[in-house]
Amino acid sequence: MSASSPSLEKKSKATNLSEPSNPSRPDSISEGSAIGEGLNSRLSYLKWYLTSKDSWLGDYDYLYLVTPNVWPLNRKYKHHKTPFYGLHDEVPILLTIILGLQHALCMIGSIVSPPLAIAGGAFYLDSATTQYLVSAAFITSGIATALQVTRVHLTKTPFFIGTGLLSVVGPTFDILPIAFNYTSMRYKDGTCPTAPDGTPLPCPDAWGAILGSMLCTVWIQILMSFVPPKTLNRIFPKVVTGSLLLLVGIYLVGNGMQNWGGSSNCHGGDGFYALCPDMAAPKPLSWGHPKLIGLGFTVFVSIVLVEQFGSPLMKSSSVIIGLFVGCLVSGLTGYWSMSNIQAAPAATFLWVHTFKLSVDGALILPLLIMFVCEAVSCMPDILATAEISNVDIEGTEFNSRIQGGILCDGLGSLISALGTGPPMVSQAGNNGVISLTGCASRGAGWCAATFLILMGIFGKFGAVFGSMPPSVLGGMQVFLYSTIAVAGLRVLGLVRYTRRNRFILTVALGIGFLDIVQPDWFSQMLTYDGDNVALAGFEQGINLIVETPFIVAAVIGVFLNLVLPNNASQMDDSIKDQSGHAVMEKEN
Structure with a gap:
């Protein structure tokens, strides 16, 4: 649907704070007046914007955001239509902050899951390094998201960095199969250490090899951003991108179930890992014990209940609410060890922990293929975000958004690898927030990026995710990984079955x-x-x-x-x- 639709334009103007008829607003913000009035008018507008009740609250119905979908509370909003805020519409400051936090919250599950799977299931890293990787993933996701939303024009060229949409960027799950297979290979050939009884020991050098190899291979995605989208679609049609999403989702569900049962380390393990998650845990149990399966179900069932009965704000953060319920239940029943959280620093940043960089030839071809796939697989997500944001989904401008999105993902992966984090990719998981709240404003995207960076800086926040029982994490992972498989089915549903x-x-x-x-x-x-x-x-x-x-x-x-x-x-x-x-x- 074109952004020039009369009905959408009318709706957007109805909710735009720049409506000239507002008597309390300085005239300096009317069309063309910012240049004429000069610095004084700008300062006058800024004072009004920061102190006016209208600019802070607007006329948005905030009660709608927190009203559960339970009778009789939901009667008022049975036929409610939320106002729509476009990319450049001015949104009330309070609403921008609330929705920015909401976009950040809806990303938490997909941000923490890859580094936790990498640290615990592939490289067996210690708790301090695991917590650091989670914090680094938040910080680099915030930086990449801010770059994606901003849309930087490359001077004297038709190219951009970023989509200019309320697109969010987070770690890709596609790195996980490569990491699992690579470390399995290294433990078998003895280049990753093991205990005398065969128990895998931490192998940070293997993660350093992946980081170094990523820095050499990510350039193929950056170069592919300058290839016309039509050419990419011809080489990588939906029959290919849909199948790879489906396979990634199915493969990772198995890994999530390993954690749901107690931990991948203790499934058939012995010695220190004879019980789950290990013998030193507060309540060690055998893999697949009913109590451990039950902990995972508290997360899964909570997500289902929130989706059915929750308010719009709750629905768009159902994963983190389910995780909170699982953490609460497991904490009250004594499955948590608080020592790691207490030992975690109050604040952290990138490079607090570093890894010895190297390049492994065995990783080059797989990573090249992965980055090629990343360049193509992000295109449906950018299309979905553009469509729900009511901007053009065809033509020169849309093609430039695709180009900018692929380039931003490539640069985001480069920045993340330099910051010791996993590769990045654009995601459409926040589209539910846009749909429920009617806000596609870039201001909410910048606010979300700020919250993500702050979440990464506060070390205790990452420590919570690094210390939670694997069964709770597994319940969340199975849900998230299933959404990847469903996304693959959605793409395959667009294929003509000749x-x-x-x-x-x-x-x-x-x-x-x-x-x-x-x-x-x-x-x-x-x-x-x-x-x-x-x-x-x-x-x-x-x-x-x-x-x-x-x-x-x-x-x-x-x-x-x-x-x-x-x-x-x-x-x-x-x-x-x-x-x-x-x-x-x-x-x-």
Whole structure:
């Protein structure tokens, strides 16, 4: 829908604080007057903006945001239509702060989950380093989000950095399969340390290798941002991007369930990890114990109840509310160890902990493919945010938003790697907040970025997530990872199921599912153990590609999409569009 729609324009003006008829507002803000009045008029406007009741509160119905969806409280808002604030509309200051916090809260689950999975499930890092990685993820997410919302124009070029939308940026989950497979490989070959009984020990150097390799490979995504979106869509159609999202979600649900059962360390573990999460825990239990499963269900069920009965503010932060309930129940029943929280610093920042950077040849190909996939997979999220923000979703300006978003993600990953954090990607998880509150203003995005940075600086905040029982974290992760799989299904739902597309999906998903159900099927194929370091690194890279579900599926899908002819078949004639006419496959 175009942003120039008369009905939307009328609605936007109705809620815009810049309405000239406001008698209490200085004339300096009317059209063209800012230049004419000069510095005094600007100061007069600033004084009015910071002290006026109208600028702080406006006419927004704040009670709507906190009214639960429970009869009879919800009767008043049964047919309520929230006012719409566009990208550049002036939003009441209080509403901007509330919604900025709301956007930040809705991101917490997706920000903390990757570093916690990396630290605990892949590299077995100590609690202090885990807490630091969570804080670093918040800080770098805030910086990348601010850059995305601002939309910086590259001088004397048609290119931008950022979408200029209320787009949020957070750690990508796509790094997790690579990290898990890579550390598994390093523990097997002895380059990551283990205890005499075989128990994995912390391996920070492996994370340093991923960071160093990311710094070398992220440039491919930065370069891809200058490729026209139509070309990217032709090479990476929805049949490819949808399948990789689906595979990432399914793969990670298994990892989330490992935590839900108690911890991935203690599933079949012995010695210190014979019980979950370890023998030193306040209440160690065996993996899958009913009490541990119950703790995870408190999170999952709470999310469902909030979605059904919660107020608009509660619904858009249902994940963090579910996490809070799980933490509360587990705390009251004695499953928490407060020592890590007490030992955490009150404030922290980037580089409090550092890692020895290195470049591992085995990581180069998988990371290159991952960053190529990131450049394409963010496009549907940017489209969804643009559509719900009521701006054009086609044409030159929209293409520049896609270009700016891909470039911002690439630079965000570069900044994050320099700040010891995981790679970044644009996310559409905050679109529910925009839809429920009717606010797509960039002011709320800047406010959200500020809150994210502050959450990262306050060290105790990250320590809470680093100390929570794995079962509580697992309940949240299973929900979040399932949303990734659903996003893949949504994208695949846009695919026209011609014979050609069915064949591509069958082959790509077949191999991808094979990796998920039998992850060691390729372990005996390439087993070189000679003295040629370069050849050994190359074979490790091939193994990492083949054994990472979404990467091998993306490679197969892109290859088949490029080489298979677009010949029509009789099956294609039976595919109908919404008007009932046959759809022929002309492009993917």
